[in-house]
Amino acid sequence: MTGAGTDWPLRRPRLRWTADGTPESLDFGDVFAARAGAVAEVCHVVLDGLGAPDVWRRPGPFVIGETGFGTGLNLLVCWDLWRRTAPPGARLHWVSVEAFPLSACEAARALARLPALADLAARLVRAWPPALPGLHARALDDRVTLTLALGDVRDALPALTGPVDAWVLDGFAPARNPAMWDAAVLAEVARLSRPGARLATYTAAGAVRRGLSDAGFRVARAPGFGGKRDCLRAVFEAGSSSVPATPHPNGPRIAVIGAGIAGCAVAAALRRRGAGDVVVVDARGHPRDSLPPALLGLLEPRLEKADSPAGRLHAAAASQAIALYDALAAAGLNPWRGPRGVLAADRGRRDDAWRRAVVDRLSWPPERLALLDAATAARTVGTAPPGATALWHPRGGALAPPALLPALLGDTAVMTAAVAAVTPRDDGGWRVCDATGAALLDADAVVLATASDTARLWPAAALPLRPTRGQVSLLRAAGPDAAPRVAVSSGAYATPAIPDGAGGWIRILGATQEPWRPGDPDPYAPRAGDDARIRANLAAVWPALADALASEPTVAALAGLRATTPDHLPLAGPLFDAATVAANQGDALRRTGRAPAPPPAVTGLFTVCGLGSHGLTMAPLVAEMVAAQITGTPWPVTADLGAALCPARFAVRALIRGRPVGA
Ligand SMILES: Cc1cc2nc3c(=O)[nH]c(=O)nc-3n(C[C@H](O)[C@H](O)[C@H](O)COP(=O)(O)OP(=O)(O)OC[C@H]3O[C@@H](n4cnc5c(N)ncnc54)[C@H](O)[C@@H]3O)c2cc1C
Ligand SMILES: C[S@@+](CC[C@H](N)C(=O)[O-])C[C@H]1O[C@@H](n2cnc3c(N)ncnc32)[C@H](O)[C@@H]1O
Incomplete structure (x- = not known):
């Protein structure tokens, strides 16, 4: 599965739920957190172990790294204390690694037994990333960012950048899951650590003590929580950290x-x-004042048949953009316009075989990407697609840059x-x-x-x-039921009909693409003839849709420049x-x-x-x-x-x- 930036293998966790709603891992035969006193245990082992809240009582970012995200309980307990004790200019970054990601529903179920953390748990569950390998950065609120690396700790840690101010190592008992604690993993923890970084962990196993010590940490035992004898606390002392010690080399303006x-x-x-x-x-x-009010653009994840850095970047970017724009919508600043979803249909190079191969390779969950048959695609758009199949991006859609x-x-x-x-x-x-x-x-x-x-x-x-000029046509749309009822992309693209604010409907149909050089005519001035070219382009790949749009007149044109790289x-x-x-x-x-x-x-x-x-x-x-x-x-x-x-x-x-x- 290739997701938000990598092809790291991920596995579905096999869980058993106890009567009180606590998940246990069948993969490792261990518990995610204590059945009784889970929050008190995190307070003792993690908060006391790291020296919170004094450790983060300073302006600027404070980065906590974690191995084993699980249900996110360590994060919630730290976030809860941090938001009450950190100075106003401070920021919290939680960077964690997880190879067996729970679904948002499973996390919600596990966290439901902790009513004291209910509001933070709800925010975390809303931001919960899809189970796609790679990094997922999510704003949990205006001051707290989660970067969750979904992948095996041995793949993910070497791909992360620091510096980390404090660590929570929480990868099940070392005897049951030695891979999470081996020397290579602890060396990566050290590589990412700022000198003086604190570390707390639930285990006191001798191998972990020695491993941390070899990696440059000064390690001490502390009394364990409940029935457990010991836990560990450590400070990174080695001078070998490869990360710079000053986070703000350039000051604040x-x-x-x-x-x-x-x-x-x-x-x-x-x-x-x-x-x-x-x-x-x-x-x-x-x-707010300079953009044409009717401007619309599409967010459509760009897919590649073969794995490549470009394909990974586009996948990661689409996931991040959708999460950010959805968060704006949830905050009452909705940038989306019209029904959600983009249907991609083409009959050129990106034919049915291409689409099938892409969907098989990516194996994204259906709420991210689906292959529709022609009948389903026709029902979705309102007219038959040009091929036997179409790609459906349920979370893409049309966006209004002026909003x-x-x-x-x-x-x-x-x-x-x-x-x-x-x-x-x-x-x-x-x-x-x-x-x-x-x-x-x-x-x-x-x-x-x-x-x-x-x-x-x-x-x-x-x-x-290289500047590339482009022009789109603004159509007076027949209404919300006229095809296309959702955004479509097929080389040419069209938005669904959007209310024009005066009782009518508009849509954007685009776009031309041609090199522009200094000295060429004003790139922003609409050109006669471009509308006919846009419609002809659409007719070449999707004649039925071009026919449907023939009855919608063009009322204006918008032109601009794109900046492209080789x-x-x-x-x-x-x-x-x-x-x-x-x-x-x-x-x-x-x-x-x-x-x-x-x-x-x-x-x-x-x-x-x-x-x-x-x-x-x-x-x-x-x-x-x-x-x-x-x-x-x-x-x-x-x-x-x-x-x-x-x-x-x-x-x-x-x-x-x-x-x-x-x-
Ligand atoms: C016709 C057309 C259709 C498009 N459709 C889509 C679409 O559907 N989906 C999509 O994702 N993308 C679309 N794009 C591409 C999209 O518009 C660009 O990717 C995007 O605008 C790039 O954003 P930007 O901020 O880098 O550049 P710009 O949007 O060009 O913004 C640069 C800003 O910098 C300012 N600026 C530049 N130089 C100076 C200076 N010296 N001093 C002060 N200010 C300066 C400019 O005034 C401008 O506001 C389309 C582009 C065109 C032309
Ligand atoms: C004890 S649980 C973590 C509990 C978690 N901190 C919480 O607050 O719920 C350990 C986690 O490590 C994950 N894990 C186990 N082996 C892993 C590996 N090799 N790479 C990444 N994560 C792993 C497990 O899936 C599990 O979620």
Whole structure:
């Protein structure tokens, strides 16, 4: 099963439920938590063991790592104390690993016996990730983030990034589950630990004591809870930690240039990760005022027939975006429009055999992806699909950027200004300037979320961004029952009919795609003839739907630019100076074909751009990634997928081939 970023094997847990609703593992013959006094045991072993709440009484992020997420009980007990005792600017990150994930229903059932934690348990269950392997980052509230790695601890820990401030090791008794405690696992725990990191565990087995000691922890026994004799408490003392000791190398003021979906998602992620003072700057001003009210876009997970980093990133991004947008909807800021679901039907390269192969390979649960026969697809859309089958994404759908972008921004300050340059200051910070050279603002870090303009604002990186023009037609729709009744994608795409606010119905039909170069006619001015091309494209792949839409007149057109990259993946991460990368790593790259270390980055300058045709799907995940890098908190993707997003990857590839960067 390939899910949110990996192909790690996952297994369904085999559970037995006791009369009082406590789950026991049949796989390991052990209990998830004590039957009596479960919360008191966590308080004793984990909270007292870590020295809570004093250990987290400091501003900034506090990261707790856990092996064995189970029902999430350790998280709930820590979160409950943390929210009552942490200082106002603090953030809690819970990073956990689980190879036998419970379903949301099973977790709800297990947690129901703990009424004192009912409100937090309900929030956790609402955010519960699907049982897909890989990392799932979820905001549990404005200040608490869960990053759950679904996979075996031996696969997952090496793919995580730290630094971790405290650990809870909870992987069943070592005698019943030695794999969870072996030397390689404990070495990974040490690799991820900040110097001085605390550790608490329910076991006091000699092998674990020795293993932790060998990994660099100073270990002490403490009295166990209830009938148990001992538990362990430890502090990471070794100087071998590979993680930096300072989480905020750049201080708190961050300028995000660009208030498109990328910039707005970065602002939201930075706020949630506690980055302090965030200012967004956009030439067009606040998206609440600048976006066409009728603008709609689709969120449709992009699928690949064969496993690839791109396919994994798209899967992880779609899962993250859907969770974020659903959370906005639950908070009364619904960005979705029309009935949920996207039906993908095509008769070109992506034919019935292709669809069947993709569904078989991914084995996603039916609430994420289903293969529909033609009759079911026809009932769903309101007209027959072009092939014998269609793909159904029940959680995708049409989104309204004019609602979504302001919801992500919240009360983040937005400055209206065209940025002409970002320049390093002598004191290590950055100056953001307009075309006259005047300072617009100073910041400790800058994120360029400026689509293709990023290449102009930071030419030293020679970023291969290509502007691609696109136009969509706005149709006066016949009504909610007219086909398509749900969003459809078939090369061309159409939204369901959406109320226009004046008693009528509209829909978007898209989209054209063609390269655009500086000097070409205004890309934002609608072009006559594009509507006919869009309709002809649809007729070529789905004639019945094109016929159905022939009676819906085009009343307006919307045009814009996409920023695309040669490998169709975004650029997200620290920016760099291509000449410095060539000078430092050029020889090694040419000789060995591999980077000796991460390419040298320009301190405090980041980008999220190159989102191509998938900004609504990709932005939340890649924005979260950059916010994690800026705040020094755990990444929402595995290290290999983070590398696949690295803005320097094209420079590195050019140097490996002995070519000049940017040629
Ligand atoms: C016709 C069309 C249809 C599309 N349909 C879909 C769809 O259905 N689903 C989907 O997911 N995606 C769709 N896309 C793609 C989507 O629009 C992009 O992926 C998305 O807009 C990228 O977001 P962004 O924030 O990176 O860039 P942008 O949306 O371009 O935002 C960049 C922002 O930066 C600002 N800016 C740039 N330079 C400067 C500067 N120097 N100073 C100050 N501000 C600056 C701009 O004013 C702008 O607000 C479509 C695109 C087009 C053109
Ligand atoms: C004691 S339970 C954890 C209880 C949990 N902390 C809670 O609060 O409910 C141990 C967990 O480790 C998981 N586990 C066992 N072996 C694993 C492995 N090799 N990799 C990842 N998780 C594993 C089990 O599925 C189980 O959920």
